[in-house]
Amino acid sequence: NAGVTQTPKFQVLKTGQSMTLQCAQDMNHNSMYWYRQDPGMGLRLIYYSASEGTTDKGEVPNGYNVSRLNKREFSLRLESAAPSQTSVYFCASSQDTSLNYEQYFGPGTRLTVT
């Protein structure tokens, strides 16, 4: 059981380049999330998707776009990377029923923008 997987694990970009971070879950969860983690800041929500075909902005959505490709996959795109987007990015998923709101996290993608 892989849980939540993320690719790539590490990435270095130059300012202005674009890239897509991939996330997939095999737990048949309805909701998926993208967070970023910066030193001393905890995790902050970028975007989330409550179900296939829907996406909503979180606390820090500027500079990012997302796609809920299907129930399993939720990608995060940086169209024109900036040094301020240097961070560790975590994808998470949850079932979101009255029985279980736990979010399961992937291992993270460490992104550096130079």
Add this chain to the structure above:
Amino acid sequence: AQSVTQPDIHITVSEGASLELRCNYSYGATPYLFWYVQSPGQGLQLLLKYFSGDTLVQGIKGFEAEFKRSQSSFNLRKPSVHWSDAAEYFCAVGGSGGGADGLTFGKGTHLIIQP
């Protein structure tokens, strides 16, 4: 909007000693509360959660937490820490729907274990 405060950025505890990590939240209704642990270079693992019912909740790895509505707190405790408990600990709150629209995290407490 909900918020979480973890007042201690770093805590140092001797191995075998007891531990308490503080968490205060702000939310208008009954919150959904979580404690997560993150080992270096790893993702987050859920230690325990509170939704309703008994205010003292038990988690994995010998951790427990107590929800105190009057103090808006959800402190994490462990009676005797092990060197393997050294990690970053995050308290989080979910709003309506248990956090279906995402969790709000505190800034974390870095736990150091002295031999």
